[in-house]
Amino acid sequence: MVYESSYDSGRRPFKPDPTRGYWAAPSDFIYTCISLGFRMDLVWMGWLLHQRMGGTIIVYILCMFLFVVPIIVIQSFMGQFSSSGFISTFRMSPIFKGLGYISLFVNLAVLSYYSLFAAVPLLYLFHSLRPTLPWSCEGIEKWFPNSTEAEVKHPCKMLDVVDIKSGMVSSTYIYIGYEVPSVLFFNSIFGGDDVMESYRYNSPFLFSWELLVCTLLSWAIVAGVFYRFYNTELMSKFLRYTIWTSLILLLICVGRFMLLSNDWSYIFSYFMAKPVDIVEGIPSTVLIIVSAFGPGWGSIIALASFNRFRANIMNYSWIICLGQMGIFLAYGIITHIIQGYFKSLTTLYTNGALYLTSGSVIATMSWPNLWSIIFYAMLTLTALITMITCLFSIYQSIFDEFEMLRSRRTEVTLGLIGVLAFLSLYTCSNHGALFFSAMSMDSLFTQTALNLLLLLVVLWVYGRVRFQRDIEFMLGQRFATWKVNMLRFVAPICLCLLLLGAILASFVRHSNSSIVILIAAVFLIVLPWLYLPGYMIYVFLQTTGSFKMRFQRCNRPMDWYPVEIEERQRYEGAMGNMDITHQLNRIADEVVP
Template identity: 45%
Template sequence: MVYETSYECGRHPFKPDLLRGKWEQPHDFVFACLGLGLKLDVFSASYWYFYDMGLSGILPYYVYMAIYLVPLMVIHTFMGQFSSSGFISAFRISPFFKGMGYVSLALSSSVLTYYSLFASIPFLFAINSLKPTLPWSCEGIKDWPNLPNDTETICNISTSQVNESDYDNELFDMKMIHVPAMLFFKQQFEKLDMYIDNDVEYNMSFPIVWVTMLVWGLVSFIFYQFNEAPKFGKCLRYMVSITLGLLLVCFLRFLFLPGALSGIEHYVRPDFHDFIQGAASIPVFALQAFGAGWGSIMSLSSFNKFKTNIMSHSWFIAFGQLFIFMLFGLVSFMLLHYFKEITPENINRYMQSHWVLFIPSASVLASLEWANMWTFMYYTMLLMASVIVIVTQIFTILNSLFDEFEQLRQYKQEVTYGFIISLALCSLYFCSNHGVLYFTALSMDSLLVQALLHLLLLLVVLWIYGRERFQRDIKFMIGETFASWKINVLRFVAPLFLLFTLLTCVIVAFMEHSFSSSSIGFISIVLVITPLLYIPSYGVYIMFRNTGSFCMRFKRACRATDWYPLEMEDRQRYEEALGTNDLTHQLYEVTDDMVYV
């Protein structure tokens, strides 16, 4: 392989943004990536696939972490940090596959349209927690109009034995014990049933619409105040620290709930069935480490200084995200066992505790002393966690666009707010009962695309760009060697796990779509699946712009172009390290006086 400029390949040369800035402190990158671990949709409906695995199911995570999670983080971080550019321009490492960057752009944007739910729902409960009497408390539901008198809730659980012969179906005809917080959430819609599988009549929730607009207003305010990398990194540093602090406080308080200790015991108790279930499902969960879309770590690392130690940071981020997941898992288990503790042991009773981390938890908090304070604190924590994921995702998308399209750099403010407004309008669909019920199909589709992009990334970096060149660049950048055995594991073993993950995502996505509405299927095809066609299409376009035979066009389309460090001093040292054998040009600045093809 030789190294060329884009100009020599008949394309517009890449012009780096010298004013894009760096993180104020080196660990701002770590905090930003830890914030990606606050992606909480894993604890919603998709969490039912592996929520009961406990600590025994987490154990396989360490194997996956060593085999492909951390090494993949190193590759993502290497591409962003070495090129000082986002997830589109970083594919100068092999322009034929640059379409992966545009697929990532579409995927990250589509995920943000439904992810606003995880901010708007906590925002709704946080606002209502300011009322003197919580609407979902046992005192508050007495004032509800149109609530049938025979509605059995956790406030008036009957201790009488239910006659099993009264029900024909043991699973779906159980008598439901309602959680007031779930009833409160359903009241926001004309019709909403989280347990039916067929389409329901579409209707919007205007309270959810209002809080969703407030969420996007908050996001806009953050970008108005912290629009530059140093300021944004500082903002994330404090937001992540405060969120984790509030989570720890809530965790300690929940330890004193009835059934909390049995929940922790169930979480840490080894169980063979849970272990097998965890081993099969954790590869899917491991993809959550890369955020709501794909390429976020790549873009975040582009703001690192060139010598930042990406290997130690990748391990720290992986363990930090695992700690966050375990902490939220423990909170979920304690809440679930609280409901089990207060439910009579009748075979025909079923507690309505779906989405326990987000909705039923409000009724648990209502039972505490100083309920309003704890409710506001808990839902503020969930709100901040979701806003962190949203703003981080938008930040990486915008900077990737500005890196790739030079003409947009002078309109940063207009592009930023235009993009946020577009996301806000698209998110209105998920303020409906269909959006709340069926968004998990889009979530699983996004994980499917993530697994495919990771497979292609291994092909691009370790096979097309090459193992030796990758090791050489890592050595040049941080002074450490990426061991050959790790690369061989990534080349030959990790793809097997990713293929298994891809197959699992296909199966689960098929199940989700079989229960969702046709509109969600259409959205998935347009926003998630169709963009995959851009990868081969862009590759063919790049080949068309080159000259020579088919094989020569393909080879030139796969060569790294404009692949060098941003800083002139590092760039000159890189040229000296490479020598003249790998180069067909001098690494120089391309000025506006050049003629572009």
């Protein structure tokens, strides 16, 4: 295969951005990638509710060996070797560059609803400043009187009795559900409608002005961060300290929740598991593992592009996965304790996940306002960090690819935030607060498909031998062939199974979704896939030569070399040519014009 410059193919060459910079400290890459585990949409949808770490840790570690850590290594290699984001790095095989644009749409689609995870805890945080928590027993009685006088085993004696007319028979069924005060508080901002059950009763479209203010405030904070920390070094330091702050707050919350229960055997039961727990935990565990790559796709590629060329991504990848496992463990412990708390009061199912039910548990603690402020500040901060990290990778990928936009960074940055803020207004409604999960499942499908195609591009089109050669040149250590073969043959099987699960989950979510979410998913998730064959045709037509020569040039790397001058010279020498912008190895029967 021939290495050549884009000039030889008749296309615009890649021009590195000399102002992109590096991480202020090598460990900042690790911290930022670990923060991708703050992904809250899986927690919101309750994937952590019905599993135990003892039953999931085996599956988690197995998946880490099979495909999670190796894919993180590949993504880190692409970003670090090329010093470019998730669009420009596909000059490794230009015909697949459309994958970079698909990932751009996926990241924008995720951010269009992700502000919900910052706005909801921010709303609870503001109400935590009241002298009496509105979702405490004292506070809730002022605005939500008991619907029954019967004695109910619940801290606030709340009982909801609903008449449901059955379509199968003529009789009337009585459904009795124990309501959680903090969930009732969330419903109250939409006029009392049960948000989590609205799809069953075809509830009208309701809008919350409180949630709107918190959503706009979240985006204003994000805009202020990018305006103030405008370069890589400043953003690196900001993310480092905020991530450390959020991790400390998370550990404090875990410790306080563990002190809530006197039954330590129940807490330790979270770490134990029977064989049936392992089997039941496989679907949710695999979904949680996928969050290692962030809420969108390509963030690790862009974040790794700020590493120095010799950074040891092999060790970094394991540290990242173990750190994210610690975050999932912390979330799981809190959720396990919350569920255990309500199970001790009633055997019936309590509606709502970590976000909504936790408020009532906190209200029973001593100093409830203080712990409510700490807990919801932690949730708000983790959501904002995830949004900022995802946007940071998007911006750098755009500026790496489109040179003309580098001189207008401020306008592009603030303009894109404004567009995303406008798109996220739908999540301020009762339908948007519930049906966003359909787009989350769509993004999971796209993310898995992109990882599958990434293996095709790197290990088959670019080639196993050259991948091993480049990564060994970059790291100065051997990359075993058996690891590559596992990625070529075993990891695709795992990803295909996960892809089938994502398709099923997406279908189920969309069956109960709204038309607005369906239209948004079509434009932001489905239609971008048409860009892949379209860009393939475009690249093929832009390349010069015969049909065979065009096809070969479209698949082999263009301008693929280290950006750092010293490393580039070493790479040129290792490849046996002092000018990498020309062919390193010529094919005898090929004539390049």
